Amino acid sequence: MSHKIAVLPGDGIGHEITEQAVRVLSALGLDLTLEQAPVGGAAYEIHGHPLPPSTLELARSSSAILFGAVGDWKYDTLARELRPEQAILGLRKALGLFANLRPAILYPQLANASSLKPEIVSGLNILIVRELTGDIYFGQPRGVRTLEDGPFKGERQGYDTMHYAESEVRRIAHVAFQAAAKRNKRLCSVDKANVLETSQFWRDIMIDVAREYPDVELSHMYVDNAAMQLVREPKAFDVIVTGNLFGDILSDEAAMLTGSIGMLPSASLNASNQGLYEPSHGSAPDIAGKNIANPLATILSAAMLLRYSLNESTQADRIEQAVQRVLEQGLRTADIYEEGTTRVTTSQMGDAVLNALK
Ligand code: IPM
Ligand code: MG
Numbered sequence: 001m002s003h004k005i006a007v008l009p010g011d012g013i014g015h016e017i018t019e020q021a022v023r024v025l026s027a028l029g030l031d032l033t034l035e036q037a038p039v040g041g042a043a044y045e046i047h048g049h050p051l052p053p054s055t056l057e058l059a060r061s062s063s064a065i066l067f068g069a070v071g072d073w074k075y076d077t078l079a080r081e082l083r084p085e086q087a088i089l090g091l092r093k094a095l096g097l098f099a100n101l102r103p104a105i106l107y108p109q110l111a112n113a114s115s116l117k118p119e120i121v122s123g124l125n126i127l128i129v130r131e132l133t134g135d136i137y138f139g140q141p142r143g144v145r146t147l148e149d150g151p152f153k154g155e156r157q158g159y160d161t162m163h164y165a166e167s168e169v170r171r172i173a174h175v176a177f178q179a180a181a182k183r184n185k186r187l188c189s190v191d192k193a194n195v196l197e198t199s200q201f202w203r204d205i206m207i208d209v210a211r212e213y214p215d216v217e218l219s220h221m222y223v224d225n226a227a228m229q230l231v232r233e234p235k236a237f238d239v240i241v242t243g244n245l246f247g248d249i250l251s252d253e254a255a256m257l258t259g260s261i262g263m264l265p266s267a268s269l270n271a272s273n274q275g276l277y278e279p280s281h282g283s284a285p286d287i288a289g290k291n292i293a294n295p296l297a298t299i300l301s302a303a304m305l306l307r308y309s310l311n312e313s314t315q316a317d318r319i320e321q322a323v324q325r326v327l328e329q330g331l332r333t334a335d336i337y338e339e340g341t342t343r344v345t346t347s348q349m350g351d352a353v354l355n356a357l358k
Contacts, residue, residue: 002031003310006062008039008055011084012283013293013346014068020295020350021066021302024322027354028306028315035062039091040070040084040283050087059091064309065276066302067091069283084283092132097268097276098168099175100130100247101304104234104254104264109327113259113336116231121257126237127183128254129176130247131169132268135198136162137244162198164243169202171271173209176241180216186238188219190226190246202243223250230254255280262294262335265301267308275309277301291345294333296323299353322356329356 005025009018022034037043037055044050050070059065070084080086091097106114106124114121139161147157173189180187189206191199203220210218221229223246229236230250234257242250255261264280279297287293300323307316331352332341344352 002033003063004033004035004061005305006055006058006065007034007036008059008065009036009042009068010038010040010070010087010283011042011072012069012285012288014040014042014070014283016289016291016346017279017293017295017298018066018068020346020353021298023350024299024319024353024357025066025302025305027357028318030310030312030315034066039067039087041072041075043087044075044078044082044084048082050082050084051090055087056090056094059095059276063274064305065091066298066305067276067278068298069279069281071283072285088278089137091276092268093138095274095276096133096270097274098131098133098271099172099269100128100132100251101175101179101267101269101308102128102130102247102251102254102264102280103266104128104251104258106258107260107263107324107327110258110260110263110336112338114257115259116234116257121234121259124234124257126234126254127179127239128247128251129172129179129239129241130251131164131172131241131243132247133244134164134168135244136160139163162196162245164198164202166201166205169205170209172241173206174212175269176239177209177213177216177218180239181213184238185216186219187216188221188226188237188240190221190223190240190242190250192223192246193220194222198243206241226250227253230257251280260294260336261297262333263296263300265297265304267301267304269308273309275305277305277309291347292334293346294335295346295349296333296353299323299350318357319353322353325356326352 193199269275303316303319306312
């Protein structure tokens with residue numbers, strides 16, 4: 001069966017990194033149709049919108065989306081709805097991509113890349129399951145209003161709304177419990193239930209769903225403590241499940257524990273396993289076009305794409321093993337380079353992965 005894959009390179013280093021992932025996907029001998037479209041600032045330049053209807057339509061009609069990165073400082077002054085970030089938020093919402101899987105894995109060959117002591121991080125392998133289409137990110141009402149009474153009467157006030165519907169919490173809970181069941185069977189739900197009603201509700205639902213997964217051990221942690229424990233003893237975690245805002249923050253922290261955000265893929269899935277796959281890092285406009293960015297996070301995102309949306313886990317394994325092999329060969333892009341290894345460019349890293357696939 002032929003699968004259509006939308007390739008949305010976006011801005012900054014997005015083009016050069018997705019190019020390498022596309023080469024890898026095309027080398028597997030699968031029946032794939034890869035179709036490219038602009039997104040983010042690149043789409044704004046052409047169509048006047050970061051997520052034009054033609055790009056959204058391509059995404060909707062594809063089995064999966066390979067996404068590069070969006071954003072550039074030069075768009076910071078645009079109205080919010082025209083900024084590149086709206087493309088990714090719009091795709092998440094339009095396609096219902098509620099389940100964001102962000103693994104943080106420290107490759108043994110890269111143990112020195114972390115700013116933490118090797119004994120704290122070596123062998124780290126945690127998975128953050130972040131709810132992606134609810135919470136304060138999308139809650140209504142939001143905006144700026146003028147207060148009509150109270151201590152700040154007459155002043156303008158900025159406001160957003162945090163809320164979670166029961167079904168939104170239940171479905172992400174199931175994704176997280178199922179992921180934990182396939183790993184070390186420990187799930188930590190992160191919230192702020194000591195302060196927020198939304199969080200207490202989230203916690204109650206997690207406890208309820210846990211009854212369906214007697215093999216998985218559920219624990220709870222306040223988000224401030226979780227931020228601390230992640231740097232104190234990160235290996236104590238297996239799977240973390242949390243809401244959109246806390247997950248945004250904690251997943252950046254977890255990625256940095258490995259010292260090599262250029263290595264980390266992510267998947268955003270909807271109820272029918274249609275997914276958007278992107279590196280955990282951003283568009284890095286400062287190094288765009290220099291052929292020095294690390295394409296491995298995007299190549300590993302392509303592996304996740306094969307595993308989750310195309311049910312091709314053998315091919316996904318092949319890619320992941322090829323990446324292991326190039327690391328063992330000592331090949332490093334600038335972000336993970338250390339003395340005694342071989343510095344390579346973006347495209348040379350792509351070449352090496354292609355060779356290792358054979
Ligand atoms: C992420 C990013 C996005 C988010 C931005 C670009 C809107 O930080 O994917 O984590 O906040 O979700
Ligand atoms: Mg983020």
